[in-house]
Amino acid sequence: MEAVPSAPSPLIALVGNPNCGKTALFNILTGSRQKVANYAGVTVERKEGSLLTPSGLRVRILDLPGAYSLDPLTPDEQVTADVLLGRRAGETQPDFVVCVTDATNLRQNLRLVLSLKRLGLPMVVALNMTDIARRKGIVINAERLGAELGVPVVETVGVKANGVRELVKVLDHVSVPLRASGASDAGRAVWRTPSTADIAHDQSEVRRILGLVGGDRLDGVTVSDRVDAVLLNPVLGPVILALILFLVFQAVFAWAQVPMDAIKFAVADFGNWLGAALPESLLKNLVINGVLAGVGSVLVFLPQIIILFFFILILEDSGYLPRAAFLLDRVMGSVGLSGRAFIPLLSSFACAIPGIMATRTIQNPRDRLATIMIAPLMTCSARLPVYALIIGAFIPHKRLWGGLELQGLVLFVLYVIGVLGAMAVAFVLKWSGASAGFQSLMLELPSYHWPNLRNLGIGLWQRVEIFMSRVGTIILALMVILWALSSFPAPPPGALGPPIQYSIAGHIGAWLAVIFAPIGFNWQISIALVPGLAAREVAVGALGTVYALSATGNDLSGALTPLIAQSWSLPTALSLLAWYVFAPQCLSTLATVKRETNSWRYPIIMAAYMFALAYLASFVTYRIALAFS
Amino acid sequence: MNGVLDNFLVGVALLLSAGYAVLALGPRGVRRGCLNGLSWIAARAPAFLRLRRTSERLAAAASGKAAGACGGCDDCGSDKSSATSAEGEVRVPVAKIGRR
Numbered sequence: 213m214e215a216v217p218s219a220p221s222p223l224i225a226l227v228g229n230p231n232c233g234k235t236a237l238f239n240i241l242t243g244s245r246q247k248v249a250n251y252a253g254v255t256v257e258r259k260e261g262s263l264l265t266p267s268g269l270r271v272r273i274l275d276l277p278g279a280y281s282l283d284p285l286t287p288d289e290q291v292t293a294d295v296l297l298g299r300r301a302g303e304t305q306p307d308f309v310v311c312v313t314d315a316t317n318l319r320q321n322l323r324l325v326l327s328l329k330r331l332g333l334p335m336v337v338a339l340n341m342t343d344i345a346r347r348k349g350i351v352i353n354a355e356r357l358g359a360e361l362g363v364p365v366v367e368t369v370g371v372k373a374n375g376v377r378e379l380v381k382v383l384d385h386v387s388v389p390l391r392a393s394g395a396s397d398a399g400r401a402v403w404r405t406p407s408t409a410d411i412a413h414d415q416s417e418v419r420r421i422l423g424l425v426g427g428d429r430l431d432g433v434t435v436s437d438r439v440d441a442v443l444l445n446p447v448l449g450p451v452i453l454a455l456i457l458f459l460v461f462q463a464v465f466a467w468a469q470v471p472m473d474a475i476k477f478a479v480a481d482f483g484n485w486l487g488a489a490l491p492e493s494l495l496k497n498l499v500i501n502g503v504l505a506g507v508g509s510v511l512v513f514l515p516q517i518i519i520l521f522f523f524i525l526i527l528e529d530s531g532y533l534p535r536a537a538f539l540l541d542r543v544m545g546s547v548g549l550s551g552r553a554f555i556p557l558l559s560s561f562a563c564a565i566p567g568i569m570a571t572r573t574i575q576n577p578r579d580r581l582a583t584i585m586i587a588p589l590m591t592c593s594a595r596l597p598v599y600a601l602i603i604g605a606f607i608p609h610k611r612l613w614g615g616l617e618l619q620g621l622v623l624f625v626l627y628v629i630g631v632l633g634a635m636a637v638a639f640v641l642k643w644s645g646a647s648a649g650f651q652s653l654m655l656e657l658p659s660y661h662w663p664n665l666r667n668l669g670i671g672l673w674q675r676v677e678i679f680m681s682r683v684g685t686i687i688l689a690l691m692v693i694l695w696a697l698s699s700f701p702a703p704p705p706g707a708l709g710p711p712i713q714y715s716i717a718g719h720i721g722a723w724l725a726v727i728f729a730p731i732g733f734n735w736q737i738s739i740a741l742v743p744g745l746a747a748r749e750v751a752v753g754a755l756g757t758v759y760a761l762s763a764t765g766n767d768l769s770g771a772l773t774p775l776i777a778q779s780w781s782l783p784t785a786l787s788l789l790a791w792y793v794f795a796p797q798c799l800s801t802l803a804t805v806k807r808e809t810n811s812w813r814y815p816i817i818m819a820a821y822m823f824a825l826a827y828l829a830s831f832v833t834y835r836i837a838l839a840f841s
Numbered sequence: 842m843n844g845v846l847d848n849f850l851v852g853v854a855l856l857l858s859a860g861y862a863v864l865a866l867g868p869r870g871v872r873r874g875c876l877n878g879l880s881w882i883a884a885r886a887p888a889f890l891r892l893r894r895t896s897e898r899l900a901a902a903a904s905g906k907a908a909g910a911c912g913g914c915d916d917c918g919s920d921k922s923s924a925t926s927a928e929g930e931v932r933v934p935v936a937k938i939g940r941r
Contacts, residue, residue: 493844493847494847494848494851495847495850495851498851498854685861685865686861686862686865686866688858689857689858689859689861689862689865690858690862692854692855692858693855693858693859693862696855746862746865746866799866
């Protein structure tokens, strides 16, 4: 059936407390693949998708950040309140609200339902996670709940495709006639900040409703409680956390070797085939030395990125991550960070950009700013190829006691140094008064559950897509440009060195080498640092291209690791590792900081301090390594 | 291979790469201007080239949010289907956050 023409599609907003399953519901309803995880604060921005109802109406679905009330305390709650109240520029007020509630924690969720009712927008309540509630023995009379609230209530299971059938039916039957009658025109919702009497009334109303419908049952000792008794133990907890992270980094090296070798050989074979098939020409030089050497040397790190995210996604989906935040609260508090900073900082291990955006869940502005300033010091996945390249070239592939991989151990240490660096900077910010000092942490600990295979698959596929899209777009484009800069102008007649030395890039590299010589970087590394500002892993591709053009024979990307092992000294390699632990972040991160702080001041300060820190760390590392070698 | 064709292909690859790099990494104003310009050209192309939809897509991309610089990340922007995402960005000054 065709969508109703002329009339604009109704806008339906998914609203609810954090971590009640709004985004899982959104993904099922719209076929989207937005990130879901088992902790509060995953969604910090509005997301929009569309749904074609059985009656043929196209409706727009809006997924909003979780909120405990319509009186916002944090920027993500502000987004939700502004959208619902029609105060957001360029955004129409929703025609209909789906209030998603967690059936296992109805006591807390009902307060928001009552606030939304007071707002006056047409609404349906989705009683989500009913499967988990039933397993816990919580039985809620949905019909009675609907009668008490005066709105339709449907039971849903947001992680299962058939778990939302009833909700779609209700949307079809309620929102379509609503739209047709024009009853949902924006502007009728009225909101006033609740008074103390309103809050007290809501609390007693929640108690009354829970008494009537069930759902007020307090569990005894649950499985999650028993697991937490071990994982949150003050002594055992931190040890287990360190052990888990350590094993993750071991696996990144131990498991990735075979697929990495396969990609390496495939790229090399393809290069050899192309080399034989194409006649000597400028195009052949571009394809082999520019594209294949550059892109191939980045592509090889895909398995390691997949393995790293496999573990991160499992930890996210299982509900362990908020526990880690709880365990580290004291440590973070001692350097002036809020425990709430843990999730943004953890997100920064994937990429600093979502990490910086996730700081919207931090209430205190000074804490938020301090977290933004240190988020890029967490080792993002773009740095993994750089680390893996240098570790692969300079750290022997051998096992220590207990079968531990030495390379994995070094990688773990690099991540730890990044974290310690961030803590040190946070401490300085605290000392300088830029952070708010210790604040108590209030955090919802979700129940543990087995990771959902669909979410895990989607999450991993997204990481592959992101990585491949970077390789196929910005990295490819920069490699072509770098090849051109490294190939022109041609060397003068009688020149003895490799042609790249006489090229534009060669001259730039020679000039930059003056700045970087004190920290042990040669001109090839100096060239690679420049495109590395676009995205850090581009530096690996750039090294691949620069070394391919520096070589006299037909060296290909697969040979980059032995090539740098041959031409760099150990102090240089260690210095470059130290550089990338603190390296100035990519341009996109700076742009995000500008957007989130609404000022150029902070990105400029951030770039300056990170450059200074990276240079200092590399200088110290290089000089110490030189003294010992 | 023909030397002229060879140089032409290399030139095209370079132009495309430079254009993409400017679009992905350049300032938002430049990106918007470039995409609007391309959309304008595509809209005025002869009908047999069937570039009308391309023109519409370019115009939509110009009004949308750049996701290209970092390769696009699952959390760093609004859903691509949103037509109002550029206006929908949060611009909350740090000092005003968390104040009732």
